[in-house]
Amino acid sequence: MRYWRALMYFREELAVGQARSISLDTLAQRLACTRRNAQIVIKKLVEEGWISWQPGVGRGNLPTICLKKPVDSVLKQEALSLLAQHQVERATALVPEPQRQGLLAEYLAGCRRSDNRSGNRAIPQQEQSDVLRIPFYRGIHxxxxxQLSRRTEVHLGSYLYAGLLQRDPDSGRIHGDLAAHWERDGCDWHITLRKGLTFHDGSPLDALAVQAHFARLQASDSSNRRLFECIEEVVVLAPLRLKLTTNATAGFIPTLLxxxxxxxxxxxxxGRILGAGAxxxxxxxxWLTRLSAFDQYHGYRPWLDAVEIWNIGDQAMDFEVSSDVVHPWLVPGQTAPFSQLEGWEKGCEYALLNENRAGWMAVSAHRQRLSAFxxxxxxxxxxxxxDYRVAKGMLQSDLSCHHTGVAVxxxxxxxxxxxxxxxxxxxRDHIAxxxxxxxxxxxxxxxATCCVETFPDFNRTERLAQADLIISGEVFGEDAELSWMEWLxxxxxxxxxxQPQQQTRLRRELETVFLSDNLAERLDKFQEIEQWLVDIGIYRPLWQNRQQLNVRSHLNGVSLLANGWIDFSRVVFSSP
Structure with a gap:
């Protein structure tokens, strides 16, 4: 690495053809090595024709160095070689920061060309991995x-972590995942785990591990913690058996899990966070988030060997279309070979009015007028x-995208x-x-002033508490009941x-939801709670979005999930 660190130093500090005095100590410090090792690097670079080096003669005279040719090309080629070896951090360190996302985009395009050139040639066993590479516009949080919150992170997390229960995406029914059996006894739920479960590092996943997970969740600062406050205690009954004791909404527990x-x-x-997912x-x-198939997964192993999400920033907007599935806003004007799947997102973009703010916002009449505005x-x-329609609520809308009414x-x-x-x-839409x-x-x-925050900072209680109006959004999944509870x-x-008294009323209203055994009645009750939030001037639904996905005609069964991604567990590759 000292060799490449030296070339990087020369690129930053030297102009081609211009001699410069430099001490051996300074060079050794920049290369993070001893004087002797620095001399070895200098000798190699001289032999390869990159530099000339003239030792200083006499006391106080420094050696003279001259860069004989540009080094950018060789540094870039080494970076691409390191990317092929999955050494992303070392690779990106070789190029200036403004060029790093472009380097990654070039590497991804090269992977596609390499795949196409392989044809019917024999491929070595170590190269026979089926990897789905996805260019993305940001890094993964x-x-x-x-701590999972944003839709992208939730989607990736669903493959990293297995739950006690899971909902079948086709039938909507809840069935066991890590749990082999579960049953209710009043306010308690008794759960029996499958045998032979392991985390990704091979360590056992047993009742103690489940107890530790919920303890960590309830001790965290995550917004998800509030959703699980109804679980008062997790008691280990045996190595594979445990009991969940609830203090509220006991009927919600299977969905919550x-x-x-x-x-x-x-x-x-x-310090790594380990799961037991696929x-x-x-x-x-x-720059890179890489997921690899877990061969000891207790369920069906995915066909894919790995999924890679590459952060290439704005380069994602004009990345060459080499995919069979694209979002149309990423590649405008390049969608002619595709057919379009679309539907309206459940949930909506909305505004919140902060009743806990002092001064002007503390006056109810002001907030009501502002809500109408x-x-x-x-x-x-x-x-x-x-691509938009007016939202009357999370699950209600007008076909028109225009509001009507008397000007406020x-x-x-x-x-x-x-x-x-x-x-x-x-x-983008929230900013607009x-x-x-x-x-x-x-x-x-x-x-009024407008402030735009990055998502992790935006979602902090102390930052939100400083805002008078908050523009946000919620996307409901297939399980409407869970989505309502996640939001509320x-x-x-x-x-x-x-305010505190409103929080108390909300908890009381949610408890009454689960007094009914009828799902339709429970969903109606959620909408009544939503209307109450509108009536008191805290919440105002705004817009619902059209969700789109473009696919090539030869693809079958590609579905667009509520989170905007496709299901990695169902992806397969076929030869052209």
Missing amino acids: DLDAV TQKAAGISKVSRD FRLDEHTE VRQMPLPAAMVPA DFSDLAVPDAPLSVLTYQL LAEQLAAALNAAGIP KASTALAVCL
Whole structure:
């Protein structure tokens, strides 16, 4: 590595053909080695014609070095070679930071060309892995089971962590995953684990491991923790048997155990988070997240050997289409060979009004007027009307994308002492909505500012508590009941906006939901709770999105999941 570190130093510090004095000590320090090793590197670089080196003659005279030819090309080729060996951190270190995502994009394009050139030639056994490589516009955030929140991270986590129970995506029925048997006894649930379960490191997954997972979840600062507060205690009865004691919503427990944070995990001695899902996490850096199939998985092994998510930033927007499945907004104008699958997302984009803010926002009449103002906002110009419709709630909408009603006037209200803070996170539509709302408020005589945060920072209680209006969104999965509970109990933004007495009422209302054994009645009750949040001026649904996926005609059975991804467990490759 000292050889390449030397070439990187020369690229940064030397111009081709210009001599420069440098001490051997300085060079050794930059190469993080001894003077003797630095001399060995210098000798090799001289022999290969990269530099000339003239030792200093006499006391106080430093050696003279001259770079004889550019080094960028050889550094780039070495970086591509390291990428092929999955040494991503070493590879990206060889190129300047602004060029790193371009390097990764070039490597991915090269992988595609290499696959196409292989034809019918014999492929060595070590190269016969089937790897799904996905160019992505950002790095992957926290993949700890108890911290999963964003849709992408939730999707990847669903393959890393297995839960006690899982819901069949086709039938909607709950069945055992890690659990072989479960039954209710009043407020308790008794669970028996399968035999022979292991984590990805080979260590046993038993009742003690399940107990430790829930203890870690309930001790965490995760928003998911609030959803599991109904589990008062996890008691180990035998190596493969345990009891969950509940203090609320006991009937919700089977559904709750299919939730993402209930994916059983453990912390290894070296600090890694381990699961027992169909894939194990092999690498997780700023640039690459790699999942490899877990051969000891207790269920059906995926056909894929690995999935790689590559962070190539804005390069993802104009990456050469070499896929059979694409999102149309990523590759505009390149979708002619594809047919389109689409549907309306369940859930909606919405605004929250923070009742816990002092001053102007503390007045109920002000918030009601502000809520009505938000409701009448037109669709931002950057959003195509055909791709949106007005939301009346998470699961209700108008076919039109235009709001109607009398314009809201603020002229008879006092002006806030400080501008209202409109907060959102880095999602294109949310930014457009937040910026338009702040501009409209200023035009209406209510000073307002717009702030956009990265998602991990946006979702912190202390940051949300500083906002007057919050633009966010929720996407419901196939299990509507679980989605309602995730939003009402685990949304940090919603919790921040509710006053203590409203939190108490919400918990009481949720308890009454599960007094009914009828799912339809429970779902109706959730919508009544949602309407209550609208009525008290805290929550205002805005828009629902059209979800799209483009696929080539030869693909069959490709479905678009609620999280916007396809199911890695069902992907197979076929020869062209």
